[in-house]
Amino acid sequence: MGCFHSKVAREFRGHEDPVKLASETAFSVSEVEALFELFKSISSSVVDDGLINKEEFQLALFKSRKRENIFANRIFDMFDVKRKGVIDFGDFVRSLNVFHPNASLEDKIDFTFRLYDMDCTGFIERQEVKQMLIALLCESEMKLADETIEIILDKTFEDADVNQDGKIDKFEWSDFVNKNPSLLKIMTLPYLRDITTTFPSFVFNSEVDEIAT
């Protein structure tokens, strides 16, 4: 008993307790441990400080430290729950939780709303959507005429902006997503279910499972 507890303490010193994280998310304790293996490798890739900074995030996502992308920046900011400029293990697990196949639709809808509300006004404004659309086209090196972009925006806002005030509020967004569920595709990572196989933690899986389950 004493041996086991000190192992846990040592492994996760300085990070949030995996049992607590498991109790607050859709992940089991062994899945949280597996996420810790992943977290360790990402957070030590540039600066070995047990935290994921922007460069490390970019490196993990794009295999390039320097590649900037406004959408990846947005995701990083949302994972950086405490607004410290770095993602700690607790932030990491709680944020990935929203991407779990079992996470609630409501949580996923809320996340996407905040994601696209880039200037955090509480609304997704037409101008914001235009900027994001242009950014995507640039990223993919695709070109569309100004006119075409306006037509796409018109059609989108016609569908989504029910009260026609030029911006999409939380309720309009929720209705819009329910009509177009494919918009949440980016919010589910099916392989989060297989995480223990992909990132086996050799420390004390079975013991923790027996106690926690």
Added chain:
Amino acid sequence: MEKQVREANSVEAGGDSGPSKNGENHEPPQLANLNAFDIIGLSAGFDLAGLFGDVYSKQETRFASRKPASVIISKLEEVSKSLKLKIGKQDAGLFKLEGSNEGRKGALSIDAEIFQVTQTFHLVEVKKCNGDTMEYQKLVEEDLRPALADIVLVWQGEKEKHEELPRVLQDEQEEQEPSSSSIETSTSNMTQFA
């Protein structure tokens, strides 16, 4: 990408809809339209698979095309035939390509779905349905991509062909400067297409 709401809007002029299982009509396909958020969601910045390493290899990819839907469909039929794949229409704009050989994980089956951005700008999603992932990737890289070349404007994750810099120069540029956020590029930088 599955669209629950298929809009019966702008019908493509000319061309037929390709092989139809029920054989009842040859009207141009009623394709699903992409809204601004469908397009934005394609960004690599939202694809968190990279965080998990190379373990979760790509089972889907997309390309953009300036051809009308009927041309894209004809091309898909032509390519399927030459690759000895059976092609069948599942739904408006959705086609299934099936191999006959039982590979390591069953017969290879691929979905090709055409989405409309405008009548002359389409996005085609190519996705593995069944079969071995490596076999699928090999087929896409070595067979599909070269065969579809003349209808493809750009594949997801790549730059448009006519803009390609010599490869070495491109890599050097990437090393030297962290490219600033692409949001600053205004539309005036873009060539205007009708």
